[in-house]
Amino acid sequence: MTPPTHDVKSVASHFPLLGDFLNASPISRGHINDTYLATCAQGGARVRHVLQRVNHDIFKNVPGMMDNIERVTRHSSARLHAEGCGEVSRRVLTVIPTRGNQPFHRDDSGNFWRAFVFIENTRSHDAIESPRQARDAARAFGHFQKQLTDLPGERLHETIPGFHNTRHRFDALQKAVAEDRAGRAASVRAEIDFFQRREPLADVLLDLLARGEIPERVTHNDTKLNNVLFDETSGEAICVIDLDTVMPGLALYDFGDMVRTATSPALEDERDLSKVWMQMPMFEALVSGYLESTGGFLNEAEKAHLAFSGKLITFEIGARFLADYLQGDVYFKIHRPGQNLDRARTQMRLVESIEEQEEAMRKIVERYR
DSSP states (O other): OOOOOOOHHHHHTTSOOSSEEEEEEEEOOOSSSEEEEEEEEETTEEEEEEEEEEOTTTOSOHHHHHHHHHHHHHHHHHHHHHTTOSOHHHHSOOEEOOTTSOSOEEOTTSOEEEEEEOOSSEEOOSSOOOHHHHHHHHHHHHHHHHHTTTOOSSOOOOSSTTTTOHHHHHHHHHHHHHHOTTSOGGGGHHHHHHHHHTGGGGGHHHHHHHTTSSOOEEEOSOOOGGGEEEETTTOOEEEEOOOTTOEEEOHHHHHHHHHHHHSOSSOTTOSOGGGOOOOHHHHHHHHHHHHHHHTTTOOHHHHHTHHHHHHHHHHHHHHHHHHHHHHTSOSSOOSSTTHHHHHHHHHHHHHHHHHHHHHHHHHHHHHHO
8 A cells, every 4th residue: 555645845834843844754653644754944953843644534533633632631741740740841742733723734635634743862662672661661651541530621532432342343343254345254264263252352341341340531542562652862661642542441441452562572463473472571561560650540340350451452453453354454554465464363363372371461460469
């Protein structure tokens, strides 16, 4: 799939960026939006900003999403100032409003654009490298959740309704199998059977929520490792990014996705499945960092399902990758044929690895609880 080209210089003119526009280069991260690093010259120095085209085919309510992001970043910034943080602009994203003081610009083609301050001397990671890194990322996401426990105002917009509703995701896979739009179902029967055998997983957390045993919270909902920026010098996790799916959710969704993305040494689309497994030291590091920053507000039912949540979210995301493959790769960006199927298979293998170690995972959670 060839990425679209955009007149980024024209887009940049609608935002009060610091300095004179020099150039822009694409940042090839994420499956959904188109992201560019725009460089400006100011007083002999180079100043960089992030410009991003929001995929409004996926995010149907961009104004609502941007309202969420503004509310969340403003509140997080205020909390950091209250905590005495000396580098708030590095610890939370800063939205740059348009020259008309709007949170986004809509171009003549109907595309929604937004701008952020680029956080210098940081990097993201696609694959986990050390237990310390896992612990720091979990601490960052946990602190992010904790900052938002007292978010004032109305309930946030659901930017993608039912985003982590595992029953809806499983049913969507069933529909994709039945429709078989791309004529691929017969060739992936084993993969389809894998998910169908595990259908009961889909309702576990939803049933707990319905019974009032776990609460709805403000959550990130996409806690991949590469959605945390790490300081290049210290290696510390300093800022949670990609806030498009910040909305009402379950704390366990966030922790589960950390397990999915931070415990395996393999990339998300690894073809050699022998490289995919759940590394127990990484899981323990996640539990340690997450409970250190969230232990004060998580209830006992949430803590008791931390190990399960990793299996559930890996199951869910795998089902989504497989459904998209069956539909002809219409949601997630692909850069080669079969990439979504490879992504589904890595999730399947990781689910199996978690199942093999789940009892030991629960014992680790108990120790840190």
